[in-house]
Amino acid sequence: MSAPAIAPQLQTAKQTAFVNTPVDFLLIGGFSIIHLALFSSAELRAVITATLGVLFGPLLSIMAAPFHDYPVNVYDAAIVATLLTWAINHPHFSATSHRLYRSRENMMQFPVTAIGVPALLFVMLTAALLMPTTIAPWFVKVFLIWSPYHFSAQTLGITMLYARRAGFVISPVLKRALICFIFGTYLGPTLAAEGYNKLPEYYGIALPVFGLPDDFFILYKTAIQAAGLACAVLLINAALQQKRRLPLLLLVPAVAQYAWFIIGAGMNGFQEFVPAYHSLQYLLIAWAINLKERADEGKLTPTPKHAALESTRWFALNVVGGIFLFYVLPKMAGLQFDIGTGAAIGITLAAVQIHHFFVDGVIWKLRNPRVSQPLMTTWPELSGRSKA
């Protein structure tokens, strides 16, 4: 989801949260903040891991059996994260494609994104599969550097969306400070990872590094914290000027992103879940807009039954779409090209995700009224429980 700018005179929502404050808080980053807070203490982490192991270990071992050769009663964050991908991460990719490709009219709004980008990516994917040691590493590298940028753009986009919903005016200076902070959390670790002391791999593909100095991270971190401080001051100032309380939901995505990329970076048992947390943010908003658009297209009076049925249909469709994108496609690539299953999966996943970055960049522009109007909806409206 990319970052739009907002203007004070634009339409706002009846309530800041899509569902309600606690649910929105958890889905747009609260889960990850709580997860990190619990796991930041080694003692607490050991207790939680042991408890989860006792409670869910056997179940997880059974569920993970097709994927891993693990002993029974093992709780492993990597297994949980892997299993979550099928329910959260992959459907989020599918939701983007569904939004663009579900009608010819939608596709023709962005013909280059809908047709040109997949065509180019297909050629690049084929070239990477044909030359897995020369083209593939750079193709995957472009994806891996783009991915956290995409996370950051979504974080900024959701922050601006909640500001818009709350009718909280973000001045250009404040927006700039937010950009510095949010994208700083991307840029710092990304540049720091380009040193020679790391030999990154992705599904067995050895990746090149740009060979940048390793010791700049402290500098990046200080700059990010300074930007965070500037954001805090400007937000308080904006709240005082607008004579209103600062909507707390507005802060959650940026704080969560700081947790993902700075505090929790490299923390085992947490970092595996970051893509799922990013996807959860996305699914909340994609779900709400899909419900709203479906109700509007069918000229339906919203009811709890319609909302429940449409939500189930949409989610099931995206789970299936996720299976196609992340299981069927890589499997087909692996069968066609004799380069090893791991490499074929890695390269195909890179292509699928780069396509997602393109699509996501065009379908969520708040300046576009076709996007912004449905994004001002609320769960009470979607379920017909709204007091007119």
Added chain:
Amino acid sequence: MNSTLTIIDATSFQSIAAGALVMIGLISSFAFILRRRLGLRGVMALHMLNMLTILLTLFILLQPKGIIYGGISMLLLIGMIRAMSKFENTDKS
């Protein structure tokens, strides 16, 4: 930390460079042929796809490393990703 450009082996260089040129040529041809149907926004988007192809090809062919070449490459890559946020942008068409 030396800055280096390591040109890949001649055979791979030829096929990758030729493939990239064909790709760039095709995208440019589409941009020209479809200019009326796509409008400025679509033509610009095709140019951006060309930029992506060129940058990726340069990385593959030259394998930049070190503070100068690696730094410039990183700047170009992040700049290109940043520019992609304007891809088929509906804000100003």
